[in-house]
Every structure is written in structure tokens, then in C-alpha cells.
Amino acid sequence: VNVRTAQTALVLMVGIGLGIGPAPAGAQVTVVNMIPFAQSNETGQDSEPNLTVDPSDPRLIAGSAFTKNPTGATASAPIYVSPRAGTIWTMNNIVPSGDGGTGDITLRFGGSGILYAGTLRGGAGLTLNILRATDFQAATQMELLLSRESVDQPYVQTGTTGGLDRVFVGNNDFGAAGGKTATVDRALSGNVGRFPAFSSLRLEPRATCGQDGPPIRPAVHPDGTIYAIYYRYRPGCSTPLLAADVVVARDDDWTAGIPAFADLTDPGDGLAGKIVTANIRVPFINASQTSFGQERFVSSNVSIAVDPTNSSRVYIAWADYPGGNPPYTLHVRRSDNRGVTWSASDLITISNATNPALAVNSDGKVAFLYQQNTPQGAPLADQRWETHVRRSVDAGASWDDLVLANTSAATPTVTFIPYIGDYVHILAHGEDFYGIFSASNQPYLENFPQGVTYKRSVNFTTHQLFRVDGVTPVAVSIDPFFFKLDES
């Protein structure tokens, strides 16, 4: 078998007909294993991925994952760069690090073409770094814009107005006073000057149990409406089952006013931030779970997306134990009035799943990406991770279903947690959706119902991975996968 031929095999298969309700017009689906050929021998657990597309040129894409610098150098960690719309990927070691990797990392292009990243600096614990690269393909290390200790899960979003990149980095800032840790670090002109001014905007006005949950996710609309979603941990909470509220905050003018994020209040207490659902139970079990595909539960699963055609329409997703009982369950809801009221029940509910991510395209079509552990209750050896994208053209009344991957949850064995990640990402550029997820790279074409392209050395007939010599076998590992849904 010609390995090189198999390596670039692109199998287009008819999507499995699991959809319910009317499916949107069919999209051309592209799925690409992002590990480049030159890294064919890698066996790292490249989990917790993130992705961004240059809004001014969607051929330019950058991705990230828990990937170590393969040279062994400790001063920098890699990102994945593609100048060709995700069809080709190259690793570029430009993220400042202390151990050749990163902790949590997310990245986003500004309208200026500058790439911004929020990381927990490799080898430096809970040290937030906000970074900037004028040219993400260059071999120049990203510029450090801000560094602060005792911060978790930096999550970058951007918007651009008047030529200025607005940079929003959601984070859980343990240095915030009073245990009100939900924070967005914001720069109103991230592309101006060597050290653009960042302000730490505190979202949490209520008492907590000493902190909020790890994920604070902003969403940006071009008209300057900024939303943010977070878990408020309620006073008295305790592990392993935390009492929490899902809160959505809103600012109507790029967060330029004081106080920021104060434009949406809850009628119950008059405080900033609408409590969409109160007193839910969220598991926090920071260990690999054999009953959940080797993944953990660390209360890190919320998502928010605003309709680019209408800043009043916003979708959210969160995860919990319904009624305090398993399985881990994803919920999606919608507001059509800027977060004031929300759909009374879920638009869609997914059981035994994690990593919810939402995006809305220029037609108002919403896409919901998640990873579901199936079959529920099966022994680990039989478990799978199914990566789905559900799309709705009718504001969530009905959804189609694309299975991007259906991969083993048992192979490889976990080497660290998170196994596949505490988050994934999907975004819209115009009509098209782009996204990223991590999964086992076992080379079975049937694991990728929409087809897949591997750049690393592979033989899909013998189901083997190889080093660059095409002969020496390489063990199965977790890889990042890029996907694009071409809706145009």
C-alpha cells in the first residue's frame, strides 16, 4: 500500500442520517488531522484545542492545543498555522513558555490581522499571559502584553471598530476581591502601542462561595454589544457537587463605560447579570473518569454566541447534573431580547456529553458543537467519543446532526487530564463554520463519517500510524482535528 496515497486519502461519505427535523442545506464538510507530516512520530495528548480564523482573510487560520515544542526547547511552545484554509498545517514555536508547552491557551485574530492569545504560561502555574503576534506565521516570539498570577482559563475574543482591536479575555481571577472572581480583561486598542492598556472588569456582583467557576466566556457583536457567561458558585457550595447559577452579563458599548457589563440586570435582585438558571448542580471531580471516557468534570463547560445579524439574539450552553444526578448534560437556550428573558426550556438537551460550543453565521444559522460519550454506562473499553455538530436554521426549533468523529474513548490511555479537553471551539466566518476538536487518531476511516485527511504518515488499510519513514509504527494518541462546514 502506498502510504503517501493513503495519507492524503479523502473519503467523502454520506453523512449519517441521525438528524431530526429539517436539515439545513447540505454543507461541504472538511475534516483534517492537524498534525503535520514532519511530526508523524508524535504521541502527545494534544487536547483542549482552540481555533481562530483571520476575519480579513479566512485562508489564514491558527490553532492551539496542549502540544509541546518537539525540539525539547523550553522557551517556546507551538501553535498550528495554516495559510491555506486549514488544508495544510505547520507548527510554529512562537508562544513564550517556561517548559516548552502551555497551560490553558486560546487565541483569536483581531480585525487588524494581529493574533492575540491568552495562555497560562508553561511552567509558571496560574500565570496569565496575554500575547500578540503581528505576523502569526513568522518565527518571532509573540509579544507579552500582560502577565498576572493566580488566574485560570483565559479565553480570548475580539472585535474591531474604527481600526482598533477590542480584546476581551475572560478569566477566573483568584486575585479579585471578595471571591468575585469572574473577570474579563479588556483592551480597547489592542493593536496600538507596545503595551496596550488592559483593565480587569469584574463581572460578579453577588456573594459566592469564595470564587466563581473556571469558564468566563465573552461573545462580541460588531455593534459593540458584549455578552459574557459564567458559573456563579453559590455560597456554601462544596465539592464534588457545586451549587451554581448560570449568569449572563451584557455591555452595550464595547465595555467602554463605567461600570462595564452593567446593562443587563436580574429582576430578582436588581444586580448586574441575568441569572438564566439558578441553583443547578455542577460536578467538580478533578480525576480521569473511566465512566466518562477518561475525561474529568471540572465545571468548565459554558458557551455563548451572539447572532451577527441581530445583537439581541444570543444563544448559551451549559453543563450540569440535572437534579444533582448524572449524566453530565448539556443545555442550549436562546434569548431574543438581549438576555432579558430566555427560552423556558432547552432548545436541545444532550446527555452524557461535554465541551459545548456555539456559533452563529451570517444567515443567523446556529451551530452547536459537542462531544458525547457513548454508550452511556458501557465499560471503558467499549466507550466512544462522538463529536457532533448540530445546526438549526429556525432559531433552535429543530436541528440536524453531523457526526464529525466517532472515536475510541479508551485508546490511548490517558496521560494527563483533560483527556480530550475542557473545551473545544467553533466559530463562524460569513456563512461558513470553522471548528476544532481533539480525539483519538486511530486511523479508521469509519471513525470519521464526513471523511478525513491526515497529514501525518498513516495507512488507513492497515490502520497504522508511522514515523516519517513510513515503516516504523507509531502509537495512537490524541490529535487536534480542524473542520470546516462550507455553507455557501
Added chain:
Amino acid sequence: MHWSHVRIGLALCAALGWADPGGAQVPAADALAELTRKAELVFRGTVIKPGAANLDVVEPGARTAVVRIDETLATAGTLDDFTGREITVFLRDPGSVAAGEQSVFFTTVRLLGETLGVAEVGRRSPDPGLRAEVAALRNQLHAAEVKARVAAAEVALSGRVLRVLAPPKAGPASGGLLTEHDPQWREAVVDVGAVLRGRLTEKTVSVWFPTSLDVMWAHAPKLQAGAAGTWLLHRSEVAGRGAVWAVLEKNDQLSADEARIAAQGVAP
């Protein structure tokens, strides 16, 4: 021409400070050790095509050449073996190679795509003795690196783990914070065999280590009762315990080879 090609070529050159290729040359007698120190990949190669590149993201030009790796003299990290394969070399001096020319290239790895993209930090004529020289220099550099790590530790000791104590009470243990990056500290009691660095007068010492498998801590040493080893200790704050001796990262436990090097002597 794809504009991104131009960007990556020019930006790489700028980043590497190659605007003045005619700058002062390092004396050859002094250069080999420095080249070996800087290089991640050292290989004997044959220039296949000057002015070319075989990475899609790289625009070919006078600063690039496609070179076949005939023999790998030294490599780094987890890089695969590219012997026999053609790669893209970003030349230190534009147009400085000719087709068919054989040299030993000292390079750093910049891009990993369809193949490698490496930046030349220096070049030598092929010499049958060069492989051994480079190997010897690499051994010296490795020993120096190990000794530097030991010297940077507050305490370095060899010993045996007597016991690992029960974990502290359940719940958040990172300053009261609930985070997925909680190190989940445990305390080990180590019987001190030899002190390689620092001052310890006790026969046993408590060494704290993160048991968490979170990405931030998974590769830190996990001490187990009965295990012998050599560890580099650092002062670290553990919630509820204050400053303790701790191992924090993979390199804080020395391999047998590293322990042998360390035992050869580091200033106490």
C-alpha cells in the same frame, strides 16, 4: 505568488537577524562549540536545489535551499529521523550554496510541516572526525546543563522514599481555591543518602510533590514509598503548610545518567 509565502520568508530572516549576512565571522577554532550549543539539528547534507523550498508556507528565494540529509550528527527533543529526506534550509548567507555541495549544517528547527524548515546557524565542511567532535561537545553541554540545574536548586539530594503520608483533608488544597489545576500536594518522607547541593542536617526530609494528573502537574515527579532517586528541591508554598521543600517539574527528578553527572560535583 502567494503573499503569505513572502511574509514567512522575510519575517523569518528578520527574526533571525540576518539583515547583515556579511557580519563578522566567528573564528573557526572557537566556533564549533558555540555552533553545537546553538544547534538543535546537526546534519551532513547535500544541496539539492539552491533557491528552492519544499514547505508550502515558504516562499523560495536566495535565502532558501532544499537540502537532503545524508547523515544526522545530532538531534533534539522528539524530532523524528529525517535522514535521507529533503528539507528546507533557511541559509544564513543568501546564495551561499551550490547544487551538489556537501556541508555539515548546524541548524535550529523553525517549522514542522510537510517536512522540516530549519534555520542555519553555521556550516562546516564535511570532516570524518566531526561527528565524534560534535558528540563529545554535546556530552559536555549535557553535563553542564545538568550541573546548572543542580546548582539552581536550593537543595539536591539522593535518597529513598520512606513513606508517603495520607493526603490532607479533602477539598480545595491550593490556597483554598477550587481549580482544575490544583496540584493536590502530598508529603513524602525521604531518607537522605547524600546531599549534593545545599545544607541539610536532618537524616530525613519532607518532600512535597503534586499528585495531580492535570496537564500542569502530570509530569512532575510522583514519589512512591521505597523508590530511590536523586531530586532537586525548591522552596514552595503549600496552602496550610507554608514554605516546604518540593519537587515541581519533570526535571526535578534526575535520571540515573544525570545523577551520575551530578555526583561528579556541584558547588554545595
